[in-house]
Every structure is written in C-alpha cells, then in structure tokens.
Amino acid sequence: MDNQTIGLNHIAIAVTDMDAALVFYRDVLGLHLDRIEEVEAEKSKVAFLPLGNSEIELVQPTANDTGVAKWLTKHGPGMHHIAIQVPDIVAVMARLKSHEVELINFEPRQKTDGTLYAFIHPRSAFGVLIELYQKAE
Numbered sequence: 001m002d003n004q005t006i007g008l009n010h011i012a013i014a015v016t017d018m019d020a021a022l023v024f025y026r027d028v029l030g031l032h033l034d035r036i037e038e039v040e041a042e043k044s045k046v047a048f049l050p051l052g053n054s055e056i057e058l059v060q061p062t063a064n065d066t067g068v069a070k071w072l073t074k075h076g077p078g079m080h081h082i083a084i085q086v087p088d089i090v091a092v093m094a095r096l097k098s099h100e101v102e103l104i105n106f107e108p109r110q111k112t113d114g115t116l117y118a119f120i121h122p123r124s125a126f127g128v129l130i131e132l133y134q135k136a137e
C-alpha cells in the first residue's frame with residue numbers, strides 16, 4: 001500500500017500475555033509472525049502479524065501506567081483500536097475539528113520512523129478507537 005492510499009494499516013489487539021496470544025494467533029490460527037519489538041516510547045511490546053496489506057499488532061504493556069494498560073484493566077484483552085492510513089493526516093484532522101469530532105491528540109504525534117499518527121476518541125467514532133496514520137514519505 002503506497003503512502004497516498006487510504007487503507008487499513010493495522011488492527012491493534014491488547015493482550016496481557018504475549019506468549020499465550022501468539023499460541024493462538026500464530027500457532028493455531030496460522031498467521032505469520034513478522035517480528036516482535038519493544039517500543040520504549042509506548043512502554044509496550046508489540047508483535048506484528050501481516051494480514052494482506054495491513055497487519056495485526058498484539059500489544060502488551062510493559063508498565064502499568066500506559067493508556068493500553070489502563071484499558072486492559074478495565075476491559076480485559078480485546079480489540080483496542082484500528083489504524084486507518086491516510087495520505088494527509090493534517091487535512092483529515094482539520095476536517096474532523098471542523099465537524100467538532102473529539103480528538104485525543106489535537107496535533108499529529110510522530111514515531112521515530114517519521115510516521116505521523118493521532119487518535120480519534122471512541123465517543124465520536126461509534127465506540128471504536130481510531131488511529132489516523134500517515135506513513136513517512
């Protein structure tokens with residue numbers, strides 16, 4: 001999927017036990033495990049399982065004070081968010097703001113690889129936490 005295409009970048013599933021989650025998603029369901037990364041900035045361990053043009057991310061917090069950790073305490077393991085790739089995150093966010101959509105991040109945040117992202121509150125998205133995602137050029 002090129003940078004100009006709108007599409008599903010990933011689905012994030014919050015887990016408390018990565019090994020147990022991999023037994024299901026990799027070994028039983030049969031998905032391919034591409035890699036596992038420690039994401040220091042988000043205090044989490046993430047397993048990437050490609051799925052067509054997108055991927056499933058299994059996210060296990062490595063600290064108790066993260067958003068995902070708190071969400072897990074409240075909800076238990078489950079689908080945490082979907083990430084929609086857009087070609088121009090700034091333009092999309094401006095449109096959302098003009099429609100008074102509730103954003104969690106008012107400005108895009110940047111990953112170390114240059115990817116820009118921002119979250120839309122589930123209250124504005126019919127119960128789904130949506131991550132907007134713009135890949136680096």
Ligand code: ZN
Nearest residue numbers: 010012083131
């Ligand atoms: Zn995500």
